[in-house]
Amino acid sequence: MSTQSQNGYMLIFRGTDWYKGLSPEQMQQIADNWMAWFNRLKDQGTAVSGNPLEPEGRIVSGKNRVVSDGPFAESKESIGGYFLLKVSSMDEAVAIAQQCPGLQYGIRVEVRPVAGECPVAAEARSEKQLAHA
Amino acid sequence: MSAQNQNGYLLLFRGNEWYHELSVEEVQKVNNQCKAWFERLAAGGKVKGGHLVRKGAIISEKSGRVVSDGPFTAIAIARTRTSPSPSLAYGTSIEVRPVTDECPLETCARQIPREEQFASASA
Numbered sequence: 001m002s003t004q005s006q007n008g009y010m011l012i013f014r015g016t017d018w019y020k021g022l023s024p025e026q027m028q029q030i031a032d033n034w035m036a037w038f039n040r041l042k043d044q045g046t047a048v049s050g051n052p053l054e055p056e057g058r059i060v061s062g063k064n065r066v067v068s069d070g071p072f073a074e075s076k077e078s079i080g081g082y083f084l085l086k087v088s089s090m091d092e093a094v095a096i097a098q099q100c101p102g103l104q105y106g107i108r109v110e111v112r113p114v115a116g117e118c119p120v121a122a123e124a125r126s127e128k129q130l131a132h133a
Numbered sequence: 134m135s136a137q138n139q140n141g142y143l144l145l146f147r148g149n150e151w152y153h154e155l156s157v158e159e160v161q162k163v164n165n166q167c168k169a170w171f172e173r174l175a176a177g178g179k180v181k182g183g184h185l186v187r188k189g190a191i192i193s194e195k196s197g198r199v200v201s202d203g204p205f206t207a208i209a210i211a212r213t214r215t216s217p218s219p220s221l222a223y224g225t226s227i228e229v230r231p232v233t234d235e236c237p238l239e240t241c242a243r244q245i246p247r248e249e250q251f252a253s254a255s256a
Contacts (some may be wrong), residue, residue: 007184016237051143051232052235053232053233055237056231057230059226059227060221060226060227060229061226062221079228098192100192103192110189110190110191110192112188113186114185114186115187118168124157
């Protein structure tokens, strides 16, 4: 895993039922903290974009392009939203992920470097180079 | 699920092993088809942005830092109807999720007191 990405990093928030046992006041408090955190990152120019996602959706899969309804994964793995960050190192992105107000309630934050080119194509090319070597 | 959403939809491309049994040429062919597909959607004003992501880390209160698998792509689109992704034929799946402008947490916080009111009203 490279520690630098010129294309930024994506934070993917996983877990969609972590707040089920909380009171409405607690939920509102976390939602407010989360929004304040995002606005701060946006004002600093660190966050480029971000959105929560509606819990429902569809899955499209297979040769026959079959459409099925969500939910998709286990609710603790399901994606609830994302931030796109303009930072240049994994360490910076991880430090921001560690500020997530949902962590203590069981949410998980996935930190992924944005790739400039499709990783599949890059892998295919390097395998080809190895084969020629 | 609502048929309309003003905030757009997010397509999440899932699967990181679908290309392992393909030849280098096949992988490049699918990749070129995916690129052309994305460019066609962009030219039609249907896609707002797309990002390819590499392997990364997972932060959680319980386990600290764990390395997860990639690759995985997320694309936000502006409209619902779109032609299918070329990589579907090879075993990937695409998750389609409405983007929302209000956190579902807030919606839930607002709905709970209302549900309690209904419950006490009907009791």
